[in-house]
Each structure stands twice: as C-alpha cells, then as structure tokens.
Amino acid sequence: MTRGAGRGETARARRVYAWEDRVVAPLDQSRVPFAQMQALVDYVWAEAGLRWPPRVRRKRPSGRVMATGSRLAIEAPAKLASWVLLHEIAHAMTADHDGAGDGHGPVFMGVYLGLLVRHARLDRAHLTTTLAQAGIPWDPDARPRFLDATPAAAEGPGNG
Numbered sequence: 001m002t003r004g005a006g007r008g009e010t011a012r013a014r015r016v017y018a019w020e021d022r023v024v025a026p027l028d029q030s031r032v033p034f035a036q037m038q039a040l041v042d043y044v045w046a047e048a049g050l051r052w053p054p055r056v057r058r059k060r061p062s063g064r065v066m067a068t069g070s071r072l073a074i075e076a077p078a079k080l081a082s083w084v085l086l087h088e089i090a091h092a093m094t095a096d097h098d099g100a101g102d103g104h105g106p107v108f109m110g111v112y113l114g115l116l117v118r119h120a121r122l123d124r125a126h127l128t129t130t131l132a133q134a135g136i137p138w139d140p141d142a143r144p145r146f147l148d149a150t151p152a153a154a155e156g157p158g159n160g
Contacts, residue, residue, distance in 0.1 A: 012136075016104045019134045020083065023127070028120045030082040034058065037076055037085060044089050044119060048144055054092045071095040071145075086115040093144035101145070110142025 032040055038056040045053035059067060059075035067076040069088025076085065090112035095101030102108040109131065116122045131138055 013104045015134055015136055016109070019130065019136055020087070023130045024083045024116065024120075024122070025081065027122055028081065028083045028116075030120075031079050032082050032085055034076060034078050034080075037074070037080065040082075040085060041074060041089060041092075044086070044115065045093075047118075048093065050093070050144055050146060054089075069095075071101075083116065083120055086119060087112060090115055093146075094142075096145060106137045106139040107142040109136060109138035110140060111144060113138055114142070 034056070041053050041056055045051075054070065054072050054074050056074045056076060059065075059077055067074065067080055067084055067088050069075075069091035071092050074085070074088045074092060076088070090108055091101065093111050094108045113124070113127055113131070116127060117124045128138070
C-alpha cells in the first residue's frame with residue numbers, strides 16, 4: 001500500500017487481493033526463489049523500456065504481508081509466487097521515488113494486468129472479464145511512470 005492511503009485504498013486493496021486469490025493464484029502456481037528474483041525484476045523492468053530497477057531485498061516475516069514493492073525496493077521472502085512478484089513490480093512501476101503512486105487503482109491494475117498477460121501468460125480476456133465482475137477498475141492505457149523514450153518503451157508492458 002502506498003504512503004497516505006486511506007480507507008478507500010484499503011477497501012480497493014481488499015477487492016484486488018480477493019480477485020487475485022480467486023482468479024490469478026489458481027492459474028499461476030509457479031514460485032520464484034529469492035536468488036532469482038532480482039534477475040526477473042531486471043528483465044521485466046528492461047523489457048518495459050525502463051532503467052534502474054528496484055533492488056530486491058529480504059523481507060522479514062510480518063503478519064499477512066507476503067511482500068512489498070516501491071519504486072526503489074521490493075522486499076520478499078525466500079520464495080514467492082511469480083504473480084505476487086509481478087504485483088510488487090507493478091507497484092514499483094506506478095510509484096515515484098517518494099512512494100507516491102496509484103495504490104491499487106486503475107493505473108496500477110492496468111500495468112499489473114499487462115505484466116500478468118506478458119510474463120505469466122494469463123489470458124487477457126479472462127482477466128478483464130473477472131476484473132469487471134469484481135468491480136475493479138483498470139486503465140487499458142496505463143503505462144509505467146518512468147518510461148524512457150525508446151522504441152521498446154513505446155510498446156509498453158503486455159504489448160508487442
């Protein structure tokens with residue numbers, strides 16, 4: 001969750017997490033060991049036309065939070081579901097260095113959906129249908145916040 005998030009963001013986050021548990025988790029059972037996470041983050045970041053990816057670092061267990069993601073760092077345990085890592089990468093892509101971002105809003109969801117389609121190879125139509133059924137808005141034109149002016153960046157995540 002981003003800094004300064006209020007009750008609306010908490011309710012929105014709960015809807016997103018419930019959707020992920022119901023729709024995404026059953027479709028993507030893969031796990032990424034910590035030793036491979038930075039390479040995956042670097043690849044997804046570069047493929048989106050971005051430079052200077054967030055650093056992956058160990059997360060100490062704390063309640064129900066599996067991982068966290070910001071523009072500068074992704075904190076994760078020893079092993080993580082690949083869709084959770086993509087979720088945190090989407091937070092990093094939609095936040096600035098001060099932590100301000102879209103939370104679990106339409107821009108975040110648009111970027112996240114693109115990552116799920118591109119990197120987890122999930123079906124876009126199924127995801128968009130289930131998002132609509134869950135009442136979760138997403139921006140089909142969403143792009144990472146810090147795109148470089150390169151041809152790869154113009155395509156954006158999930159396009160191409």
